[in-house]
Amino acid sequence: MHAFANPTRFLSIARPLTPWLLALGGLLSAYGFYAGLALTPPDYLQGQSVRIMYVHVPAAWLGMGGWMGIAIASLTQLVWRHPLAGVAARAIAAPGALFTAICLVSGSIWGSLTWGTWWQWDGRMTSMLVLLFLYFGYIALANSGDEKTSVSKATAIFGVIGAVNVPIINRSVVWWNSLHQGPSITMRGSTIAPEILWPLAFTTLGFTFLFGAVVLMRMRATLASAKVEARLRRLATA
Numbered sequence: 464m465h466a467f468a469n470p471t472r473f474l475s476i477a478r479p480l481t482p483w484l485l486a487l488g489g490l491l492s493a494y495g496f497y498a499g500l501a502l503t504p505p506d507y508l509q510g511q512s513v514r515i516m517y518v519h520v521p522a523a524w525l526g527m528g529g530w531m532g533i534a535i536a537s538l539t540q541l542v543w544r545h546p547l548a549g550v551a552a553r554a555i556a557a558p559g560a561l562f563t564a565i566c567l568v569s570g571s572i573w574g575s576l577t578w579g580t581w582w583q584w585d586g587r588m589t590s591m592l593v594l595l596f597l598y599f600g601y602i603a604l605a606n607s608g609d610e611k612t613s614v615s616k617a618t619a620i621f622g623v624i625g626a627v628n629v630p631i632i633n634r635s636v637v638w639w640n641s642l643h644q645g646p647s648i649t650m651r652g653s654t655i656a657p658e659i660l661w662p663l664a665f666t667t668l669g670f671t672f673l674f675g676a677v678v679l680m681r682m683r684a685t686l687a688s689a690k691v692e693a694r695l696r697r698l699a700t701a
Contacts, residue, residue, distance in 0.1 A: 470686050473547055477679045484676035491669030499662035506659075512576040513659070515569050520663060521670035522566035526594060527629050529559025529674070530622075533601065534629075537622030540613070547682070549613025552622055553605050554681035558674055560598035567591060578642055585642050586635030590628060597625045612689045 499517040506513035533552045540548035570588065571581045582588065601621055608615045614622075635641060655663070 470547065474683060474686065477683055481676050481679045481683070484672045484679070488669045488672030488674075488676060491665050491672065493669075495662045495665030495667075495669055499659075499666065503658050503662055509577055512573060515573040515576075516659075517663060517666045519566060519569040519573060521667040522562045522569060523591070524667055525670055525674050526559060526563030526566050526591070527632055528671075529555050529562065530594060530597065530626060530629055532678075533559065533622040534626035537614075537619035540619045541616065541623070546613070549610075549619065550682050550685050551678070552619070553612075553614055554678045554685065556598060556602050556605065557681070558677045560595060560602065562670075562674070563591065563595045563598060567595060574642070583642055586639035587632065587641050590632040590635050594628055594632065597628060601625065612685050 496517060500514055503514075505511045532555045536548045536552035536555070539545045540552070567588075570591075574583070575581045601618065604618045604621055605614045608618070636644070
């Protein structure tokens, strides 16, 4: 873990890795969208509206996965004092909030076409909205302090505590009555037809690579800004 604590070593890996993630993410997403929109048949119950899934599901996955990334980075900062952990957590917050918002908007459109309503206060939708508010709170808390690269101890604690909401989102369709169907992919297999599952896997993996590329770019920008500020301070005191 501490092998990547050196910003110079981290940048030596992040710089060449970023364009590869962008390229792979773009190609996988493009193929997934093409297959999902042009090659797969409409659902026998939902018709053409099922194609919203190719945006909605990856966005939901990254909204939840993004917060788990924040929680892991925050815990790493609190326990091991990793110098890049706070930088990573801060970098994840904005794209995580964006994908959570995309999940909610695409889900509302899908719900209006399938259920005849834009919004219902069921467990899955409500807990996902809570996640968006958690992101907003985290971003506000991270930006409220003087620290512009890492995050404060209070922000890191908030990131860890907020992770409690992620399993609530995941299990909400099991614990409470919901308009959402139960888990489609489990350890025992998938109930999704293969011709629909594979395009979904491509878009999900593609979105994940793009998410990783954005996080690395944001981390690099933060470190570059900190380096410039340090040089300016040295010049001012020289």
